[in-house]
Amino acid sequence: xxxxxxxxxxxxxxxxxxxxxxxxxxxxxxxxxxxxxxxxxxxxxxxxxxxxxxxxxxxxxxxxxxxxxxxxxxxxxxxxxxxxxxxxxxxxxxxxxxxxxxxxxxxxxxxxxxxxxxxxxxxxxxxxxxxxxxxxxxxxxxxxxxxxxxxxxxxxxxxxxxxxxxxxxxxxxxxxxxxxxxxxxxxxxxxxxxxxxxxxxxxxxxxxxxxxxxxxxxxxxxxxxxxxxxxxxxxxxxxxxxxxxxxxxxxxxxxxxxxxxxxxxxxxxxxxxxxxxxxxxxxxxxxxxxxxxxxxxxxxxxxxxxxxxxxx
Amino acid sequence: xxxxxxxxxxxxxxxxxxxxxxxxxxxxxxxxxxxxxxxxxxxxxxxxxxxxxxxxxxxxxxxxxxxxxxxxxxxxxxxxxxxxxxxxxxxxxxxxxxxxxxxxxxxxxxxxxxxxxxxxxxxxxxxxxxxxxxxxxx
Numbered sequence: 001x002x003x004x005x006x007x008x009x010x011x012x013x014x015x016x017x018x019x020x021x022x023x024x025x026x027x028x029x030x031x032x033x034x035x036x037x038x039x040x041x042x043x044x045x046x047x048x049x050x051x052x053x054x055x056x057x058x059x060x061x062x063x064x065x066x067x068x069x070x071x072x073x074x075x076x077x078x079x080x081x082x083x084x085x086x087x088x089x090x091x092x093x094x095x096x097x098x099x100x101x102x103x104x105x106x107x108x109x110x111x112x113x114x115x116x117x118x119x120x121x122x123x124x125x126x127x128x129x130x131x132x133x134x135x136x137x138x139x140x141x142x143x144x145x146x147x148x149x150x151x152x153x154x155x156x157x158x159x160x161x162x163x164x165x166x167x168x169x170x171x172x173x174x175x176x177x178x179x180x181x182x183x184x185x186x187x188x189x190x191x192x193x194x195x196x197x198x199x200x201x202x203x204x205x206x207x208x209x210x211x212x213x214x215x216x217x218x219x220x221x222x223x224x225x226x227x228x229x230x231x232x233x234x235x236x237x238x239x240x241x242x243x244x245x246x247x248x249x250x251x252x253x254x255x256x257x258x259x260x261x262x263x264x265x266x267x268x269x270x271x272x273x274x275x276x277x278x279x280x281x282x283x284x285x286x287x288x289x290x291x292x293x294x295x296x297x298x299x300x301x302x303x304x305x306x307x308x309x310x311x312x
Numbered sequence: 313x314x315x316x317x318x319x320x321x322x323x324x325x326x327x328x329x330x331x332x333x334x335x336x337x338x339x340x341x342x343x344x345x346x347x348x349x350x351x352x353x354x355x356x357x358x359x360x361x362x363x364x365x366x367x368x369x370x371x372x373x374x375x376x377x378x379x380x381x382x383x384x385x386x387x388x389x390x391x392x393x394x395x396x397x398x399x400x401x402x403x404x405x406x407x408x409x410x411x412x413x414x415x416x417x418x419x420x421x422x423x424x425x426x427x428x429x430x431x432x433x434x435x436x437x438x439x440x441x442x443x444x445x446x447x448x449x450x
Contacts, residue, residue: 013398016370017450020321087319088344094365095354101361108368112349114319 004035010134012107019109022126033126036133041256043075043132043139044243047157049179052145054165055189057096058226059235060142064100066236067138073105075131078142079121082112089113093142107131113144120144120152122270125263128156138239146179154182155262158255159242161185161235164203166196180206183219185238191223191230217245276305283308320444321371323351325362327390330380331355335429339375339407342433343440359386363393366402372444373424378408383418391422401450403443407431 003021006014018036021029046063048056060076067074078093089112100106111121120143131139141156153160162183180186180203188199203221220238224231246252287301296304324340326333333355340350351369353362366374374394378386387406394400403424410418415426424443427436 012367013370016368020370023319082349083344086345087347089349090340090344091349091351092354094351098354098357098361101358101364108365110349110351110369112319 004032007036007130007134008039010104012104015107015130015134016109018130019123019127022130023111023114023121023123025123033129037129039133040129041132043128043136044159044239045128045132045157046138046140046239047143047153047160048140048163049143049146049153049160049182050163050189051165051168054145054163054168055226056142056145056163057093059161059163059187059189059224060093060140061097061100062224062226062229062232063140063235064097064106066232068103068105070236072137073135074107075128075134075136075139076106076108076142077111077124077127077131077139078108079111079113079124079144081144082114087114107134107136120156125156152266155259155266157259158246158252159184159239161187161239163187163189164199165189166191166193166199168199184217184242185235186219186221187231187235188221188223190225190227192225192227196223215251216249217242217251320348320373320440321351321369322348322373322375322440323353323362323366323369323371324375324377325353325357325365326355326377327357327359327362327386328378328380328382329356330378330382332379333377335379335408336375336377338433339377339436342436346437346441348440359389359393363390363397363399366394367397367399371402372447373403373405373440375405375407375440378406378410381410383408383410384414387418387423388421401447403447405440405443407436 003014003018007018018032022033048060050056057078060078064074064076080089080091080093082089091110091112093110094108097108100108109127111124111127113121116122124141128139128141141153143153160182162179164186166188186203188196188203190196200221200223207219207221222231222234222238224235246255283305287304290296291298291301322343324336326336340352343350351371353365376387376390383406390404394402394404404422405425406418406423407427409429410426418426425439427439
């Protein structure tokens with residue numbers, strides 16, 4: 001298949017077109033993506049997540065520059081939200097990603113969530129596969145700005161970097177469950193700001209309260225400042241150290257398995273949801289009337305809908 | 313265009329020494345509200361950067377906002393770059409302030425459409441949809 005060849009040869013247009021096909025999600029691209037998947041497994045996938053405005057895009061840019069300086073190729077998949085009303089999106093991550101242009105060792109793709117929740121778009125992982133197969137050594141996945149528990153990045157990344165910006169909460173925020181727990185590496189961005197130390201201390205305090213995960217990895221808390229070009233080398237070193245740790249401890253196989261597992265389950269969910277979205281109108285309208293009249297509760301209505309659903 | 317989802321992808325750019333981005337942001341917003349995916353690159357980009365980005369993003373339409381008077385230098389350069397990258401299926405549109413006689417010349421050179429400062433949002437959305445439909449699926 002021509003397009004698969006283009007991807008495997010690392011041709012920019014081919015990579016870009018294949019990503020569009022994957023995003024459109026038609027059945028005609030599945031064979032090509034299946035072939036591409038057979039060529040994946042070499043790239044190290046780094047997830048970059050954090051609240052809106054914490055500096056993910058800027059960090060992706062400076063991290064990409066550091067990766068290039070180390071002689072490796074880097075792909076970036078940057079996700080921004082779609083409007084819940086019009087379905088449209090403003091994808092603005094590239095505004096922060098200046099200075100990476102004209103380098104064939106860098107490929108940046110922006111994506112809208114198109115209704116997916118959890119911080120990624122449905123085609124994000126296909127795009128990661130495409131970049132992996134195309135020979136990019138490190139793929140950075142930048143999630144949408146997340147809140148407290150959008151942790152879909154778990155199903156994509158080998159190393160998860162969680163960004164916290166100074167001034168957004170105290171040590172109680174830091175011990176809550178959710179996004180902060182998934183970090184392999186914590187980064188406190190904007191450390192040129194005076195209140196950054198407080199955030200560093202809160203995160204470090206949070207980590208000492210917990211029982212170590214048992215895999216022997218000490219989660220570091222790293223200060224960075226893209227403004228002053230500080231801490232970026234340390235971050236790349238920590239990512240490389242985490243990768244080495246996963247490989248030495250055998251943890252990488254577990255992660256790959258976990259990623260594949262959640263991916264499969266998520267695809268099943270998507271297919272089931274799409275199946276209902278296409279066929280539910282009449283059934284749903286009847287059930288809605290009954291729920292509104294308090295004859296049945298939403299759970300019973302859902303069970304009715306499942307029972308009424310054709311198998312395929 | 314992504315034929316299955318029908319979502320049109322547009323990249324909007326300010327190129328060269330032109331710091332006025334109010335207009336392009338309004339355009340971005342109205343295309344978003346029309347259900348399109350709009351990639352915005354920010355100010356002071358070079359033609360090379362913008363064409364590079366448009367190719368990686370595989371957009372249907374590349375929209376350039378120019379209020380600086382440099383359109384007769386920048387737009388031909390971008391047409392040239394798109395051809396050299398074998399990406400001339402990406403529709404180039406221009407918007408901003410430019411003389412009528414230049415508009416005619418630019419369209420002859422291969423700019424898909426030029427929309428001036430008085431173009432209402434419906435015209436902008438309609439033009440993008442029309443040009444993408446005319447090009448057809450790729």
